[in-house]
Amino acid sequence: MSDATAAPAQSRANQKKELPEHFRDYKHVWVFIEQERGEVHPVSFELLGAGRKLADKLGVELAGVVLGAPGEGTRAAVKEAFHHGADLAYLVEDHVLADYRNEPYSKALTQLVDAHKPEILLLGATTLGRDLAGSVATTLLTGLTADCTELAVDTDGSLAATRPTFGGSLLCTIYTLNYRPQMATVRPRQMPMPERDATREGRIVPFKADLDEELIVTKILKYIPDRESSKTNLAFADVIVAGGLGLQSAENFQLVRNLATTLGAEFGGSRPLVQKGWIGSDRQIGQTGKTIRPKLYIAAGISGAIQHRVGVEGADMIVAINTDKNAPIFDFAHLGIVTDAIRLLPALTDAFRGRLSPHARDRLAS
Amino acid sequence: MKILVCIKQVPDSAQIRVHPVTNTIMRQGVPTIINPYDLFALEEALRLRDKFGGEVTVLTMGPPMAADSLRKALAIGADRAVLLTDRSFAGSDTLATTYALAQAIRKIQEVFGAPDVVFAGKQTIDGDTAQVGPGVAKRLDLLQLTYVSKIDSCDPQKGEIIVERRAEGGVQVLRTRLPCLITMLEGTNEIRRGAIDDSLRAARAEIVTWSAKDAGIADLSKCGLKGSPTIVKKVFAPTPRSERATLIEPAKTAAESADGLVGAIFAKKASLESDMAKLASGS
Ligand SMILES: Cc1cc2nc3c(=O)[nH]c(=O)nc-3n(C[C@H](O)[C@H](O)[C@H](O)COP(=O)(O)OP(=O)(O)OC[C@H]3O[C@@H](n4cnc5c(N)ncnc54)[C@H](O)[C@@H]3O)c2cc1C
Ligand SMILES: Nc1ncnc2c1ncn2[C@@H]1O[C@H](COP(=O)(O)O)[C@@H](O)[C@H]1O
Numbered sequence: 001m002s003d004a005t006a007a008p009a010q011s012r013a014n015q016k017k018e019l020p021e022h023f024r025d026y027k028h029v030w031v032f033i034e035q036e037r038g039e040v041h042p043v044s045f046e047l048l049g050a051g052r053k054l055a056d057k058l059g060v061e062l063a064g065v066v067l068g069a070p071g072e073g074t075r076a077a078v079k080e081a082f083h084h085g086a087d088l089a090y091l092v093e094d095h096v097l098a099d100y101r102n103e104p105y106s107k108a109l110t111q112l113v114d115a116h117k118p119e120i121l122l123l124g125a126t127t128l129g130r131d132l133a134g135s136v137a138t139t140l141l142t143g144l145t146a147d148c149t150e151l152a153v154d155t156d157g158s159l160a161a162t163r164p165t166f167g168g169s170l171l172c173t174i175y176t177l178n179y180r181p182q183m184a185t186v187r188p189r190q191m192p193m194p195e196r197d198a199t200r201e202g203r204i205v206p207f208k209a210d211l212d213e214e215l216i217v218t219k220i221l222k223y224i225p226d227r228e229s230s231k232t233n234l235a236f237a238d239v240i241v242a243g244g245l246g247l248q249s250a251e252n253f254q255l256v257r258n259l260a261t262t263l264g265a266e267f268g269g270s271r272p273l274v275q276k277g278w279i280g281s282d283r284q285i286g287q288t289g290k291t292i293r294p295k296l297y298i299a300a301g302i303s304g305a306i307q308h309r310v311g312v313e314g315a316d317m318i319v320a321i322n323t324d325k326n327a328p329i330f331d332f333a334h335l336g337i338v339t340d341a342i343r344l345l346p347a348l349t350d351a352f353r354g355r356l357s358p359h360a361r362d363r364l365a366s
Numbered sequence: 367m368k369i370l371v372c373i374k375q376v377p378d379s380a381q382i383r384v385h386p387v388t389n390t391i392m393r394q395g396v397p398t399i400i401n402p403y404d405l406f407a408l409e410e411a412l413r414l415r416d417k418f419g420g421e422v423t424v425l426t427m428g429p430p431m432a433a434d435s436l437r438k439a440l441a442i443g444a445d446r447a448v449l450l451t452d453r454s455f456a457g458s459d460t461l462a463t464t465y466a467l468a469q470a471i472r473k474i475q476e477v478f479g480a481p482d483v484v485f486a487g488k489q490t491i492d493g494d495t496a497q498v499g500p501g502v503a504k505r506l507d508l509l510q511l512t513y514v515s516k517i518d519s520c521d522p523q524k525g526e527i528i529v530e531r532r533a534e535g536g537v538q539v540l541r542t543r544l545p546c547l548i549t550m551l552e553g554t555n556e557i558r559r560g561a562i563d564d565s566l567r568a569a570r571a572e573i574v575t576w577s578a579k580d581a582g583i584a585d586l587s588k589c590g591l592k593g594s595p596t597i598v599k600k601v602f603a604p605t606p607r608s609e610r611a612t613l614i615e616p617a618k619t620a621a622e623s624a625d626g627l628v629g630a631i632f633a634k635k636a637s638l639e640s641d642m643a644k645l646a647s648g649s
Contacts, residue, residue, distance in 0.1 A: 012457075012591055012597050012598075013597065013598065013599050013600065015597055034534075036533070036534065036535070041534060099538070100533065100538075101540075102500075102509075102510045102512075103509070106504075126534050127512070127513045127532055127533055127534055128533065128534055130496045130497070130500075130512070131500060131510070131512045131513070133497070133500075134460075134496065134497040134498075134499070134500030134501050134504070135500050135501075135503070135504045135510065137461070137497070137501070138461065138464060138500065138501040138504040138505060139504055141461065141595070142461075142595055143459065143461065143594075143595035143596035144460065144461075144495075144497055144596075145596060146494065146495035146496065146497060147494065147495070160599070164494075165494075165601065166379065166492065167379030167491055167492065167494075169379075169383075170601050170602065170603055170604075171601070171602055171603070171604055172598050172599075172600065172601045172602070173598070173599045173600050173602075174596050174597065174598055174599065175596065175597045175599050176595050176596050176597070177597055178595070179595040217509055217542055217543050218509055218511075218540055218541065218542040219540070219541045219542075220538055220539070220540055221528065221539040221540065221541050222538075222539040223533075223536055223537070223538055223539070224536055224537045224539070225535060225536040226535055226536050226537075231535075238641065238645060239642060239645060262646065263642060263645060263646055264645040264646045264647075264648055265645065281553075295635075295638060295641060296631070296638060296642070306604060309604070310604075316635070317631065317634065317635060317638070318611075319627070319631060320611060325613070329611075330610055330611045330613070331610055331611075332611075333611035334611055334612065334634065335611055335612050335613075335614065335627070335630055335631060335634065336611035336612070336613050336614070337613065337614040337616055337623060337626075337627055338613060338616065339616040339620075339623060343620045344620050344623060344624060344627075346620070347619075347620035347621045347623065347624035348624040348627065348628070350621065350624065351621070351624035351625050351627070351628045352628055352642075352646070353646075355628055355632075355639070356639070356642055356643045356646040356647075357646075358643075358647060
C-alpha cells in the first residue's frame with residue numbers, strides 16, 4: 001500500500017502463513033453496516049454480498065455490525081442486514097453513537113472486535129468508512145487494504161484482496177497473513193448488489209460498548225445535508241452516457257447530454273473533462289471518480305485508460321464509440337463502432353427515440 | 367501556533383508507464399512532485415500561521431531525494447523541513463509508515479515543540495489509501511478530523527477548533543480540542559506561490575535529516591517490510607476480457623449506423639428494450 005507497492009516489495013511474496021496462537025480463534029466474516037439517521041449506505045449491502053461468498057467459502061458465519069442510537073432506525077438497519085445475507089448482527093446501541101464521530105465509533109468497533117474476534121472485517125470506502133477503518137486498524141495493529149476491487153479466499157483460507165496500484169496502471173493482490181482481523185475497504189458500486197430477501201432473518205447479538213459522552217471531546221455542532229438538487233444519481237443509474245476528450249469541445253459534449261436526456265439516463269465523463277471544466281467533478285467516472293454499474297454504458301470518445309476502466313467494468317453492457325480501432329476501450333467493451341462520435345451521437349439519439357417511443361412500441365406489440 | 371504538515375514525494379503518476387512485458391514500473395525520467403492533495407494541507411497550515419503566528423514544519427518519510435519536495439515546500443513558505451530517511455523503512459505499508467511518522471513527530475515535539483495541529487493530505491496518488499493520516503492520529507492519540515473542507519474558526523488560546531467536514535450526504539460542523547490531526551479535502555483552497563525570499567531561503571536551508579536512530583526509533587521490527595502486516599503477493603496487469611468488443615460495421619450514413627448499433631444492443635440483451643422504454647418515458 002503506501003510504500004509496499006511503491007517499492008519492489010515482492011521479497012516477501014513467498015512468505016507462508018504462520019498465524020500466531022492468539023489469533024487462531026478469530027473466526028467469521030464481518031461487514032460494518034454504515035447507517036446514518038436510519039439510512040443504510042448501499043455499499044454495506046454490496047459488501048454483505050461479497051462477504052456472503054467469502055463466508056460460504058470459509059464455512060463460517062457472516063455478521064453485520066450495526067452501531068447507532070437506540071431506536072427504530074438502528075433496528076431497521078439490522079433487519080436490512082439480514083435481508084441482504086447476514087446470519088447474525090452485532091448491535092451496539094448507544095446515544096453516543098447517534099451521529100458518526102471518529103472517537104466513539106472507533107472505540108466501539110475496536111472493543112467489539114476484541115470481544116468477538118472476526119477473521120475478516122469489511123467496510124465501505126466512503127468518507128465514514130475510510131475515517132473509521134484507518135483508526136481501527138491502527139489500534140488493532142493489523143493490516144488494512146484500501147479500495148479493493150476483488151476479494152477472494154485463498155487455498156490456505158487467507159483473504160486475497162486485490163486493488164489498483166501505481167495510479168491504477170496495475171493491480172496487486174495483498175494478504176494480511178499473520179494478523180487478525182484481515183481488514184479491507186471496498187468502494188461503493190464495486191461489488192454487485194445482492195438480491196434482497198425480506199423473509200431472511202438472523203439473530204441479534206447485543207453488545208454494550210464502554211462509551212461515555214462526557215469523555216468524547218469532539219462535538220457535532222450542526223449537520224448540513226446536501227441539497228437534493230445537487231446530488232447526482234450516477235452511481236445507481238441504469239443507463240449512463242459518457243463522453244471523453246474525443247468529443248473535442250464542451251459544445252460537442254452537449255450531444256452526450258442530449259442522448260442522456262432522451263434516454264432518461266445519467267451522463268458523465270472521463271477525468272480530463274473535469275479538468276477542462278466541461279463537467280463537474282461529481283460526474284467523473286473511474287478510479288478517482290465514481291464507480292458505476294449500469295445495465296448499459298455508452299462511452300463516446302473515451303480511450304478506455306485503466307483508471308477509467310476500473311470504474312466501469314461492473315456495467316452489464318459497455319458500448320464504445322471511437323475513431324481509433326486500436327483504442328483500449330475495445331478490449332473491454334461488449335459492442336463497439338469505429339466512427340466519429342460527433343456525427344453518430346445525434347443519429348443515435350434519433351434512433352433510440354424512434355425505437356423507444358410509445359408509438360413505436362405499440363406498433364411492435366400489434 | 368506550531369503546525370506540522372506531513373507531505374509525501376510521489377511520482378507524477380500521469381507520466382508513469384508500465385513495461386508491457388515485465389509489468390514493472392518504468393521510473394526512469396518520471397518526475398516527482400509533492401503529492402497534490404498535500405498542497406491543500408500545506409496551504410491551510412500556512413494560513414493558520416499567517417493568522418496566529420508561529421511556524422510550519424513539513425515532514426516526510428522517504429528516500430534522500432525526497433529532500434527536493436521538502437525544499438519545494440520551504441519555497442512555498444514552510445519554515446522548517448524534516449526528512450526521515452533510513453533503509454529500514456523500505457517497503458513500509460501504511461501501518462509501518464504511521465509508526466515511523468508518529469515517532470518522528472514525537473521527536474519533533476521534543477526538539478522543536480509540540481504541534482497544535484498536524485495536517486495530512488486526504489490521500490496520496492501512489493499509495494492512494496487515505497489511511498496514513500488517521501493512522502498517525504491514532505498513534506499519537508490526536509483527535510482526528512478527516513475530509514475537512516473548511517476551518518471555520520480556530521482559537522489557539524482556548525485550544526479549540528471548529529471545522530466543516532465532508533460526510534456522506536452532507537457536511538458536519540465539528541468542534542474539537544487542540545492538538546488534533548486534520549486531513550484536508552481537495553479543492554478547498556489555492557496553494558500560494560512562494561515569495562522570492564522564501565525560495566532563496568529554501569535553496570540554502572538546512573533540511574533536518576534523521577535516520578531511524580536519530581528519530582529515537584528503537585524498535586526496527588516495527589519498520590519497513592518487517593513492520594508491515596500486509597504483504598504484496600503479486601502485481602499484475604489487468605487481464606483483457608476473453609473477447610474483444612463485437613464491432614458494428616459503420617454504414618454509409620450516420621443514421622444507418624445508429625440504427626445498426628441500436629439493433630445490435632437490443633439483440634444482445636432483449637430485456638434492455640423494455641427497461642429503457644420505461645426509463646425514456648419517465649416511468
Ligand atoms: C492517478 C490517476 C487517476 C485517474 N483517474 C481517472 C478516472 O477516475 N477517470 C478517468 O476517466 N480517467 C482517470 N485518469 C486519467 C486516465 O489515465 C486517462 O488520461 C483518461 O481517462 C483519458 O480520457 P479520455 O479517454 O477522455 O481521453 P483520451 O485518452 O485522449 O482519449 C480520447 C479518445 O477519443 C477518441 N476520439 C478522438 N476523436 C474522436 C471522435 N471524433 N469520435 C470518437 N472518438 C474520438 C480517440 O481515438 C481516443 O481514444 C486518471 C489518471 C491518473 C494518473
Ligand atoms: N511517507 C510519507 N511521509 C509523510 N507523509 C506521508 C507519507 N505517506 C503518507 N503521508 C501523508 O498521509 C496522507 C495519506 O496518504 P495515503 O494513506 O498513502 O493515501 C498523505 O496525503 C500525506 O499527508
